[in-house]
Amino acid sequence: MDTLTRLEATIAQRLFASPDESYVAALKAKGLGKMAQKVGEEAVETVIAAMSGSREELVSESADLLMHLLVLLQVKDVPLADVMAELDRREGVSGLEEKASRSE
Numbered sequence: 328m329d330t331l332t333r334l335e336a337t338i339a340q341r342l343f344a345s346p347d348e349s350y351v352a353a354l355k356a357k358g359l360g361k362m363a364q365k366v367g368e369e370a371v372e373t374v375i376a377a378m379s380g381s382r383e384e385l386v387s388e389s390a391d392l393l394m395h396l397l398v399l400l401q402v403k404d405v406p407l408a409d410v411m412a413e414l415d416r417r418e419g420v421s422g423l424e425e426k427a428s429r430s431e
């Protein structure tokens with residue numbers, strides 16, 4: 328099982344833990360608005376790290392971003408597999424476009 332899939336399963340469990348014991352449960356208790364806001368904040372921090380931070384900061388902020396995105400997807404009942412399928416679909420589409428442009 329890959330890291331994101333494992334983390335998705337952990338988050339699914341922790342959403343029902345006590346907010347006193349779990350960051351994920353505490354975030355959920357703050358509501359959808361706060362969960363969405365965190366994705367925005369972590370995205371901005373990732374951009375700042377890319378523009379003016381170290382490689383280490385970029386890795387760390389990217390991890391925060393992916394983790395908070397997984398929380399948001401989970402509470403919106405969107406499995407990570409659906410996002411992966413969309414990426415696979417695009418890869419297929421762009422592969423076809425590439426083939427078509429080569430045969431022109």
Ligand SMILES: N=c1c2ncn([C@@H]3O[C@H](COP(=O)(O)OP(=O)(O)OP(=O)(O)O)[C@@H](O)[C@H]3O)c2ncn1[C@@H]1O[C@H](COP(=O)(O)O)[C@@H](O)[C@H]1O
Binds near residue numbers: 341
């Ligand atoms: N990967 C993470 C992870 N990445 C970041 N964070 C938390 O995300 C928060 C982000 O920090 P911020 O300074 O942006 O947020 P904050 O200090 O809480 O401030 P606010 O803006 O929310 O008020 C920190 O509190 C980190 O501890 C994470 N918390 C948990 N996980 C994973 O989620 C699993 C479940 O965690 P629990 O729910 O705590 O059991 C863990 O096993 C980990 O694998």
